[in-house]
Amino acid sequence: MPVIAPWYNRGVVRILIVEDELKVASFIRRALEEESYAVDVCSDGVQGRDMASEVDYDLILLDLLLPGLGGIDALKAMRDAGVTAPILILTARSKVEQRVKGLDAGADDYLTKPFAIEELLARVRALLRRTGGDTAGVLHIDDLLLNPVTREVTRGGRRIELTSKEYALLEYMMRNTGRVLTRPMIAEHVWDLDFDTFTNVIDVYISYLRNKIDRDHERALIHTVRGSGYTLKAADG
Numbered sequence: 001m002p003v004i005a006p007w008y009n010r011g012v013v014r015i016l017i018v019e020d021e022l023k024v025a026s027f028i029r030r031a032l033e034e035e036s037y038a039v040d041v042c043s044d045g046v047q048g049r050d051m052a053s054e055v056d057y058d059l060i061l062l063d064l065l066l067p068g069l070g071g072i073d074a075l076k077a078m079r080d081a082g083v084t085a086p087i088l089i090l091t092a093r094s095k096v097e098q099r100v101k102g103l104d105a106g107a108d109d110y111l112t113k114p115f116a117i118e119e120l121l122a123r124v125r126a127l128l129r130r131t132g133g134d135t136a137g138v139l140h141i142d143d144l145l146l147n148p149v150t151r152e153v154t155r156g157g158r159r160i161e162l163t164s165k166e167y168a169l170l171e172y173m174m175r176n177t178g179r180v181l182t183r184p185m186i187a188e189h190v191w192d193l194d195f196d197t198f199t200n201v202i203d204v205y206i207s208y209l210r211n212k213i214d215r216d217h218e219r220a221l222i223h224t225v226r227g228s229g230y231t232l233k234a235a236d237g
């Protein structure tokens with residue numbers, strides 16, 4: 001069970017994968033992480049049910065044939081426990097009645113295996129867009145806009161292309177506007193790793209972001225807080 005700091009959970013879109021085929025699970029995980037989603041994986045129905053109830057996920061991907069507790073029962077248990085996150089069923093079963101059963105039990109959508117990863121990502125985006133919530137709102141500071149659903153970033157109306165790490169760093173900073181973010185906070189949040197090995201990487205990525213976000217603008221938004229870390233704030237406070 002991952003330990004989740006309070007500020008972490010608000011920063012990104014969190015997705016739970018409940019899938020016992022490890023190859024499939026890690027394939028999906030990698031694809032989602034490349035899109036900057038934060039991903040947890042578990043491989044049986046009981047654990048899936050428990051994690052879904054304990055962590056406030058934005059989306060759950062649920063396999064139907066699972067050890068422990070079957071997917072349909074896990075799904076019912078999640079809904080009974082008050083889990084409102086959209087649930088996308090992944091199933092090798094193509095029978096109509098299985099899909100109907102899943103949807104009746106509270107699933108929002110289903111995908112039949114094998115599927116193209118592009119289709120999975122598109123459905124994930126569609127479900128996140130549909131459910132909205134605070135993660136779907138466009139973030140803005142000064143004339144910098146970031147749309148967490150489409151992952152578009154613009155400044156002064158001009159589109160800014162970011163790599164997935166740059167995007168994750170900026171989204172984290174925009175969700176914590178005006179707050180001083182220390183390097184350990186950034187390392188743990190954006191890289192999901194210990195701080196020690198990442199000291200320089202953070203400074204390098206901040207300079208990448210400065211080049212893309214601030215360089216051609218009069219008002220700088222990314223500020224260094226000497227001895228502490230970085231903060232994103234509008235020039236006029």
Ligand code: CA
Pocket residue numbers: 019020021063064065066
């Ligand atoms: Ca399975």
